[in-house]
Amino acid sequence: MDKATLASALGAPSGFGQSQFALTRGNAFEAKVKADGGAELLRLAHTRLDPGADTPESAAVPDLSAQGPEGRTARTALALREATRAGGWTLLDHPMLALDVAGSLAFLEPDAVVVHPDGSWSVVEIKSFPMLDGSADPAKVGAAARQSAVYVLALEDVAARLDPAPRVRHRVLLVCPEDFSNLPTGSAVDVRKQRAVTARQLARLTRIEEIADALPEGTCFAPDRDSEELTAAVAAVPATYAPECLSTCELAFHCRERARAAGAVTRLGRPLRAELGGLTTVEDVLAAAHGELGDPDDPAVAALRRAAALRAEALQEARNREVAAVCR
Amino acid sequence: MPLIDTLARLEAVGSGRAQPTATVRHRHLSGRPLVFVPLTTAGEAGAPLGALVGTDRDAPRLLVVPQPRDRDLRFTFLAELADVILPYIDSHAADVETAERTETDPETGKRVKVETELCADAPQLIVPSRTGLAFVRLLGRSMRFRRTAEQDPQAPYPAPPRVPLLGRWLTHYGERSRVPGSALLLALTDVLSRHWATGQSGLEDQHLGALLAWLDPPAGTSGAEAAREAELARDPAGQLRCPPAGPATDPAFDNKLLAPAIERYDRARTALAAAEDPLEADDRLAALTRAEREIRELIESQARPTWDAVWRGLDLLRALPAGGHAEERWTRDRWSFTGHRDRVLAGEPPQPRRDDAVTAANKLATREREQARLEAQEALDDPLVMAGRRLAGEAFAGEVTEVVMAYGEGRRPSPRPLVTVRTEDRPHLAERAKVYRSLAGRPQSAQFVERAAEDAIVLRILDKMGRGKEPEPGSVPEKGDRVCFTLFEHEQRGGAKLPDPEETPWTHGGPPGEAVPEAADRITEEDVL
Numbered sequence: 001m002d003k004a005t006l007a008s009a010l011g012a013p014s015g016f017g018q019s020q021f022a023l024t025r026g027n028a029f030e031a032k033v034k035a036d037g038g039a040e041l042l043r044l045a046h047t048r049l050d051p052g053a054d055t056p057e058s059a060a061v062p063d064l065s066a067q068g069p070e071g072r073t074a075r076t077a078l079a080l081r082e083a084t085r086a087g088g089w090t091l092l093d094h095p096m097l098a099l100d101v102a103g104s105l106a107f108l109e110p111d112a113v114v115v116h117p118d119g120s121w122s123v124v125e126i127k128s129f130p131m132l133d134g135s136a137d138p139a140k141v142g143a144a145a146r147q148s149a150v151y152v153l154a155l156e157d158v159a160a161r162l163d164p165a166p167r168v169r170h171r172v173l174l175v176c177p178e179d180f181s182n183l184p185t186g187s188a189v190d191v192r193k194q195r196a197v198t199a200r201q202l203a204r205l206t207r208i209e210e211i212a213d214a215l216p217e218g219t220c221f222a223p224d225r226d227s228e229e230l231t232a233a234v235a236a237v238p239a240t241y242a243p244e245c246l247s248t249c250e251l252a253f254h255c256r257e258r259a260r261a262a263g264a265v266t267r268l269g270r271p272l273r274a275e276l277g278g279l280t281t282v283e284d285v286l287a288a289a290h291g292e293l294g295d296p297d298d299p300a301v302a303a304l305r306r307a308a309a310l311r312a313e314a315l316q317e318a319r320n321r322e323v324a325a326v327c328r
Numbered sequence: 329m330p331l332i333d334t335l336a337r338l339e340a341v342g343s344g345r346a347q348p349t350a351t352v353r354h355r356h357l358s359g360r361p362l363v364f365v366p367l368t369t370a371g372e373a374g375a376p377l378g379a380l381v382g383t384d385r386d387a388p389r390l391l392v393v394p395q396p397r398d399r400d401l402r403f404t405f406l407a408e409l410a411d412v413i414l415p416y417i418d419s420h421a422a423d424v425e426t427a428e429r430t431e432t433d434p435e436t437g438k439r440v441k442v443e444t445e446l447c448a449d450a451p452q453l454i455v456p457s458r459t460g461l462a463f464v465r466l467l468g469r470s471m472r473f474r475r476t477a478e479q480d481p482q483a484p485y486p487a488p489p490r491v492p493l494l495g496r497w498l499t500h501y502g503e504r505s506r507v508p509g510s511a512l513l514l515a516l517t518d519v520l521s522r523h524w525a526t527g528q529s530g531l532e533d534q535h536l537g538a539l540l541a542w543l544d545p546p547a548g549t550s551g552a553e554a555a556r557e558a559e560l561a562r563d564p565a566g567q568l569r570c571p572p573a574g575p576a577t578d579p580a581f582d583n584k585l586l587a588p589a590i591e592r593y594d595r596a597r598t599a600l601a602a603a604e605d606p607l608e609a610d611d612r613l614a615a616l617t618r619a620e621r622e623i624r625e626l627i628e629s630q631a632r633p634t635w636d637a638v639w640r641g642l643d644l645l646r647a648l649p650a651g652g653h654a655e656e657r658w659t660r661d662r663w664s665f666t667g668h669r670d671r672v673l674a675g676e677p678p679q680p681r682r683d684d685a686v687t688a689a690n691k692l693a694t695r696e697r698e699q700a701r702l703e704a705q706e707a708l709d710d711p712l713v714m715a716g717r718r719l720a721g722e723a724f725a726g727e728v729t730e731v732v733m734a735y736g737e738g739r740r741p742s743p744r745p746l747v748t749v750r751t752e753d754r755p756h757l758a759e760r761a762k763v764y765r766s767l768a769g770r771p772q773s774a775q776f777v778e779r780a781a782e783d784a785i786v787l788r789i790l791d792k793m794g795r796g797k798e799p800e801p802g803s804v805p806e807k808g809d810r811v812c813f814t815l816f817e818h819e820q821r822g823g824a825k826l827p828d829p830e831e832t833p834w835t836h837g838g839p840p841g842e843a844v845p846e847a848a849d850r851i852t853e854e855d856v857l
Binding site for chain 1: 338719
């Protein structure tokens with residue numbers, strides 16, 4: 001489903017978009033890294049991930065083109081098996097992997113996968129944010145690590161189908177421009193943690209069939225429906241909005257509006273829910289703070305009342321001081 | 329988020345307007361700050377697109393790079409930026425007052441007072457948001473290792489003369505902004521969200537337009553509506569009505585307006601270079617000028633709303649009375665500024681790419697100390713901040729219900745009066761815990777003795793009562809006084825002294841050795857950056 005189109009149809013278009021400057025730069029950098037049959041990329045993979053292995057003098061770069069994503073996935077699996085058997089360095093440029101996400105198959109396209117001479121595989125992620133004096137923006141590195149972790153999981157699926165199963169390395173190669181130049185530099189990023197988190201989340205995801213079963217008969221998300229019908233359809237799927245959604249989900253603005261209309265406190269941040277106990281709406285919290293609602297023996301309510309009293313007292317004190325300053 | 333701030337946010341949601349989380353201004357604001365609104369090219373590191381900069385809110389200086397990937401144009405931009413910022417810095421460097429500083433005498437090893445210069449005021453830089461801070465650091469890093477033709481005649485692509493110097497200053501400002509409570513370089517969204525709570529999340533507060541919408545919504549609308557308008561509203565052409573505060577621009581602006589304009593500029597430039605006779609060249613030059621003016625107008629249309637928003641935000645902050653300790657922290661900023669001025673004057677090399685172990689440890693210790701100092705000072709200056717500490721059990725306020733005179737057990741009996749405070753607060757007092765109150769600006773300490781009742785705390789006052797047998801008048805609280813004690817200390821002691829860099833232990837990499845001048849960044853032929 002195209003969530004961006006759906007969001008526009010709902011009247012809350014997503015704010016995502018990519019500047020063509022960034023796109024051009026990203027593509028130019030990736031092309032530079034992979035030039036000459038990936039010589040530079042393999043050199044980085046050798047020095048950063050596997051310095052003990054033979055130097056990648058010559059590497060195989062198999063052709064992975066095929067019909068459709070299923071065909072490309074099959075072609076990739078085949079190429080991986082052959083490369084593992086053949087030994088030596090192999091670079092897979094834009095392979096296609098498949099991952100089971102809550103019962104539906106998602107196709108993934110890593111920037112590259114390298115097969116080492118010992119038959120192990122590693123993921124390569126090429127990003128165009130700079131590595132300045134050996135360190136890059138932690139938020140962006142974190143995002144790249146999470147992304148690579150998904151590829152590692154998908155590769156492990158492929159590996160499990162081979163006998164003997166090749167090892168998928170948990171250190172991925174992140175390639176970035178060095179300082180302010182266009183020269184590539186690489187760094188090994190350990191994604192064990194991200195891999196574990198993603199694997200756990202994937203295992204816990206509600207199956208799509210279950211969600212679909214819970215929906216009322218005739219629910220349809222086609223963007224050409226009128227917005228009222230669509231809103232009802234989207235509302236039928238449970239979702240808990242939190243501010244973090246804004247940076248990842250196309251429907252975030254729509255969900256934010258719904259959270260606002262419902263007065264949900266999580267709109268201000270996830271930790272609030274833990275802090276405020278059973279009080280989930282803004283109205284309830286304010287009423288509890290002002291003594292109109294809630295059980296005074298409930299610790300959350302008692303703390304809120306105390307906070308409201310202290311706040312009022314401090315503001316009054318400040319006002320008095322202001323008045324005194326004016327009179328003086 | 330502390331509960332008291334959560335409550336303020338929820339009140340803001342309820343009332344549709346931002347609610348105060350501070351009653352005084354906790355950061356010093358210069359009378360003549362320099363506002364800097366930079367814009368950058370998406371996807372490139374350190375390729376500025378343009379900027380509005382200046383000290384006069386009605387007359388900002390617009391600087392534009394018509395083709396951000398052109399090295400010469402970028403150098404022109406940086407040189408122009410240096411021509412605005414460096415004179416502003418210099419104007420503060422000359423005006424000094426004498427001050428005293430304690431230094432260790434190298435011969436005797438004693439601490440002696442040395443008379444030294446301290447700049448009477450320091451230049452203050454204001455950027456719209458936290459990403460602006462990062463961009464100032466990035467600009468500083470990209471400039472400070474550049475070589476000018478004078479420094480190195482063989483350098484390819486020499487930088488204009490004052491550019492490396494500007495890089496060093498921006499680096500210093502960027503570093504200083506990491507010290508809690510400092511005000512040399514401020515991100516306006518950070519300062520505003522320190523003083524007010526809006527009805528949106530902290531993530532959304534990073535949008536200056538939305539933040540101001542909550543603080544000062546247009547008449548007749550609620551903060552929530554105005555914030556949504558600022559965040560999302562687009563004109564019929566699909567452009568944001570309130571452009572982002574930068575330095576990143578909106579992708580729709582990049583793709584629909586800027587990219588075609590830059591392409592026209594490139595074409596006009598190629599055409600001018602290919603012109604064969606003077607008459608033709610004149611025409612093509614006019615076309616180039618037109619194309620450049622078009623880009624200037626586009627950049628101004630993106631930066632000007634942010635520029636105006638920054639000044640509106642400063643107005644809001646100025647309306648608050650200054651916090652009692654903000655001036656003292658500003659004096660530290662002035663020391664920091666004076667220190668860097670002296671290092672530049674002494675001809676020291678630019679800040680290294682990586683700090684040595686001792687410098688890094690010192691910086692970290694400073695930040696930790698300043699954080700503790702800031703937290704204590706803000707609470708002492710502001711009853712609303714103190715209310716948060718009281719709620720957290722780190723302070724208590726109440727009325728003195730009883731004072732019993734008592735004496736210490738030493739040879740000379742000194743006064744150690746027992747004071748009972750009735751309070752509704754629930755401080756986390758350990759046995760014999762020390763508590764402090766502010767007595768004419770200086771901390772007086774007391775010791776927790778016992779709880780006489782659930783809401784009555786007995787304290788033993790320990791100091792600041794003079795040398796005599798009787799405490800000095802006013803130094804002991806009296807029955808009926810309102811007092812406020814804190815569990816945290818008011819003044820921060822420095823930690824253990826670190827060794828000199830030459831004596832760095834081997835565990836930390838050993839002595840850094842002879843300082844080698846840092847090499848300039850590698851310059852590659854084929855990329856324009």
